[in-house]
Amino acid sequence: VITRRTKFDLDKAEKRAHILKGYQIALTNIDRIIELIRASSDGTVAREQLIEKYGFSDIQARSILDMKLQRLTGLEREKIDLEYQEIEKLIVELKEILEDEAKVYEIMKKELLDIKEKYSDERRTTIEEERMEILPEDLIKDEEIIITYTNKGYIKRIEANKYKAQRRGGKGVSGLNTIEDDFAEKIISASTLDTMMIFTDKGKVYNIKAYEIPDLSKQSRGRLIGNIINISEGEKVRDTIVIKEFNPEKEIVFITKNGLIKKTSLGEFKNINSSGLISIKLKEDDDIIYSGLIEEVEKEEILIATKKGYCTRFSADIIRATGRNTMGVKAITLRDDDEVVSAMLIKNPETDIFTITENGYGKRTRLDEYPQYNRGGKGVKNIKCTEKTGNVVSVLEALDDEELICITSNGVVIRMSMDAISRFGRATQGVRVMKVAEEEKVASITKIKKEEEIDEE
Incomplete structure (x- = not known):
């Protein structure tokens, strides 16, 4: 120099x-x-x-x-x-x-x-013998996101704050543009640093970091999930679990369309390779409807809802955990022309049960109105299904400090405060939660923590 x-x-x-x-x-x-x-x-x-x-x-x-x-x-x-x-x-x-x-x-x-x-002053940099590895997660902002995917396998994520809250009964805003013969099937909330376990109709599980899902605009259809994970041709996503880490003390519970239930330790899913793992053994006419993460088995309960408006509730600890490649046992005895469409884990005994139907009708019902049974029973009436309301789509826990996000088959999304939805008894049809078009149906719901300030439109 x-x-x-x-x-x-x-x-x-x-x-x-x-x-x-x-x-x-x-x-x-x-x-x-x-x-x-x-x-x-x-x-x-x-x-x-x-x-x-x-x-x-x-x-x-x-x-x-x-x-x-x-x-x-x-x-x-x-x-x-x-x-x-x-x-x-x-x-x-x-x-x-x-x-x-x-x-x-x-x-x-x-x-x-x-x-x-x-x-000449004191050293400011700390010299350490251990060499710290910088992981991709260290460079990712931890923020709340909404993930949607369609029947034909298009998936995307978007920041949760892009959807502003509306009053009950609103029309919502366009959440994605679907192609012909495709429709929105699932919506879930997560954090960018979460690991997503993706379960398919073949009984397999794959995993992906939430930030690896493309971050796209509200109107975007999304990217084919087959281009993101190594899913086989014709394989369809059925449900997703969001986790922070693979803790073997926690368990995954599966509910199938034909009313079977199975529990497996989360630790058995720690080493998921790119080609996936078997998560549950399914019969040809059966399918995964719900998968959930049990964190405290002695305190949590399972509620299973059917298409025709019935449900059953029982403790999670009455089911014995089995290995990945097993079928499970009967959880509910189904009536004629009925099938399981949704389920949930009850983690808070003070919660309400929120139920929504295809045509946008929904209600909150106090948990204590649902009697506890052993597994295998026929259950009780959950909501009154009519031609006006349509069949049941989904159930979930509902607290006043949360917000509900619904998506329709045409990709229209609405976000509203949970405390704007009235409480009704079990055998009622509820109120209109969301207006849907004639050829449109509510496809899926999820919830997030309420923001301090809500823009009402």
């Missing part, structure tokens, strides 16, 4: 000395030079005459022609002589530095001591 800097300064000094030498010669012969310039037809001719008669270089001749008249004063001439003398001394000094390596090291020592004097 010192050598290159010195060479640069030397080159600059020599160029300046060259111009100053030209000034000195010009000032010594100033009368004849002025006469020469006056006699020239233009600047080019004057420059050529100066070069020819006085031996100036091109740059000296140009500098003389550009010189201001004030340089002709005695004081200005003294300044030029003084500057030339100083430049000559500097050139000698710079050449000595370049010719003597010892001088370079003297400069280096002096400058380093100056730096030490100026910046």
Whole structure:
């Protein structure tokens, strides 16, 4: 650095000395030079005459022609002589530095001591023996997101605050553009740093970090899930669990369309490879309807809801945990032309049960109105299903400090405060929660914590 800097300064000094030498010669012969310039037809001719008669270089001749008249004063001439003398001394000094390596090291020592004097304070950086690895998660902002996917496998995520709250009974806003014969099937809330366990109709499970799902606009259809995880052709997503870590003390519970239930330790899913793992053994006519994470098995209960408006409730600890490649046991005895459409884990004994139907009718019902049974019973009436309300779509826990997000088959999304939805008894049809078009149905619901301020439109 010192050598290159010195060479640069030397080159600059020599160029300046060259111009100053030209000034000195010009000032010594100033009368004849002025006469020469006056006699020239233009600047080019004057420059050529100066070069020819006085031996100036091109740059000296140009500098003389550009010189201001004030340089002709005695004081200005003294300044030029003084500057030339100083430049000559500097050139000698710079050449000595370049010719003597010892001088370079003297400069280096002096400058380093100056730096030490100026910046000598206690070390601010902590030196540790352990080398910390920077993971992708360290660079991701932890924020609440909404994930949607369609029947044909298009998935996307969007920040939860992009959906503003509305009053009950609103029409909602467009949440995605679906293609022909496709429809929105599921909506879930998560955090960007969560791990998503994705369960399919083949009884397999895959996992992906939530931030790896494409972050797209509200109107975007999404990306094919087959381009994100190694899902096989024709395989469809059925449900998703959001987890922070694979704690073996927690359990996953599965509910199937035909009313079977199974529990498996979360620890058995720790090493999910890119081709997935078997999570449950399914019969040909059966399918996964619900998967949930049991965190405290002695305190949690399971509620299972059917298409025709019936449900059953029982304790989670009456089901024995089994391995991944098992089928499970009967959870509910289904009536004719009925099937399981939704289920939930009851984690808060003070909660309400929120139920919504295809045509946007829903209600909250106090938990204590649902009697506890052993598994395998037919259950009790959960909601009155009519032609106006349509069949049941989903159930979930409902607390006043939460907000409900619904998505329709056409991708229209509505977000509203849970405390805006009235409480009714079990055998009632509820109120209109969301207006849906004639050929449209409510597809899925989820919930998030309520924001402090809500924009009502």
